[in-house]
Amino acid sequence: MTNNLLTCGQLERKLSQEIQAFYRQHLGHQPSKVTCQFFQAKLAIILENSITSAEKVLIDEGKSDLAQQVRSNLDGAIQPELKQLIEKVAEVEVLDILSDATLDTGRTGMIVILSQTPTVRNPESILKVKH
Amino acid sequence: MIKRNRLKINQIKSILSQKIEDIYQQQLEHKINNISYKLFDNILVIILEGIITSPEKLLKDHDHIYLAKQVRKAVDNIVHPQIKEIIEEVLDVKIIDFLSDTTIKSDLTGAIAIFEPKPKDN
Numbered sequence: 001m002t003n004n005l006l007t008c009g010q011l012e013r014k015l016s017q018e019i020q021a022f023y024r025q026h027l028g029h030q031p032s033k034v035t036c037q038f039f040q041a042k043l044a045i046i047l048e049n050s051i052t053s054a055e056k057v058l059i060d061e062g063k064s065d066l067a068q069q070v071r072s073n074l075d076g077a078i079q080p081e082l083k084q085l086i087e088k089v090a091e092v093e094v095l096d097i098l099s100d101a102t103l104d105t106g107r108t109g110m111i112v113i114l115s116q117t118p119t120v121r122n123p124e125s126i127l128k129v130k131h
Numbered sequence: 132m133i134k135r136n137r138l139k140i141n142q143i144k145s146i147l148s149q150k151i152e153d154i155y156q157q158q159l160e161h162k163i164n165n166i167s168y169k170l171f172d173n174i175l176v177i178i179l180e181g182i183i184t185s186p187e188k189l190l191k192d193h194d195h196i197y198l199a200k201q202v203r204k205a206v207d208n209i210v211h212p213q214i215k216e217i218i219e220e221v222l223d224v225k226i227i228d229f230l231s232d233t234t235i236k237s238d239l240t241g242a243i244a245i246f247e248p249k250p251k252d253n
Contacts, residue, residue, distance in 0.1 A: 046243060
């Protein structure tokens, strides 16, 4: 039974791949890198190169405020499905998602608040604070 | 060596927490419940729990959630750059990206600080 469980690293990698595919499918743009890191009952997600071409065009045209508004609305629109995806892969309930993006660097950061730590083969790696 | 490093990290966390708590106490007369950290690669994740002030709670409880969110956005715009500066000062790093958000529902702020790798890390 325990052997069927993923390790924390495997679960983080699986989530990263699924989130990358999710963005490609929903926004037609694939972030170049997605990093996932569990700590206690939280999950940090960092997406590199997450800004779409349409938003880049707006920035280049000097319409950064509009691009920021578009980003904020896109994040809000995909959040319910992203929540479902995380719940399905990690098999834990998502209570809340905090999200922010920087248009200049193209980076998006999220902190997902979970109901509990996910069940993995090496739970000590989630509970301990890595330095 | 590991013990000494852990001691140093605990001291840094303690200094960071004190300085962040001071901002909320001095500028908002508000006491934060808890601050936790997660450091990996060149990334620091900070979670501040219990950040919503009494006036915001009052607004939320009286169906003025939109206004409470507006207030929080303005507060965050003032406070978060200060937290970013504190991290740079205490950890002696240059932050290249600072992503932060607050949820009134869960009463917490989360921030992700990404540092410029130091030459010795390359």
